[in-house]
Amino acid sequence: MKANTVIFDLDNTIYSESDYFHCVFNQFCDANKINFQVFEFLFDNFDYYRFNKKDIFKFALEEVNLFNETYHNQLFQLFISIECTINPYSGINEWFEYCLNNNLKIAILTNGIITAQNNKWNCLNLTNKDNCHFVPARIFQNEKPSSDAFNGILNQLNVSWEDCIFVGDRYENDLEQGVKNGSHGILIGDESNHKNVQAFSSIQEAFNYFQTL
DSSP states (O other), rough: OOOOOEOEEEEETOOHHHHHHHHHHHHHHHHHHHOOOGGHHHHTTHHHHHOOOOSSHHHHHHHOOOOOOOHHHHHHHHHOOOOOOBBBOOTTTHHHHHHHHHEEHHHHHEEEEEEHHHHHHHHBBTGGGGEEEEEEEEGGOOOOTTTTHHHHHHHHHOOOOGGEEEEEEEEIIIIHHHHHHHHHHEEEOOOOTTTTEEEEEEHHHHHHHTTTO
């Protein structure tokens, strides 16, 4: 394997972001004596709402006629600071261990509010977490797919594009910049016709492929 570094996305690549939001809404409902079932619609089609609703908390509260600033602020505070345990996708811990056993660097480059992304990382039930270089992209001013974010993490790791394999669930955000500059890409949960990108339906399948490189 020519590459010596694997750079993962976080949300919906290492774990399911809906699990984190499920914890947020559960604790919110418990604190306010609200039946959690009123928010089940959100999780029936979570990926769609997360991608298409700029303020998912406002949207969810308005949909069930519960919107007020107090509730909205409570949800946001939970979002950036909740204490919970969320599990990674099957195969992630094994992938990380494989990388470390083969002297490969592991990094995570993630979009989103810095405090929230840091908190998600803290809540993840991952082994070998201390051996991963975790970076919220906003520290570089511009998030993925901006070249600022990618060049920023490459500089921190002291590696080149050719040294890296990027793993993510969205081609445009997570992989395109790297692939255009000579990296290899692994796409999770989608199909791809892009050069130097292999697509898989699950992390476990992607990891099985990665071991053949």
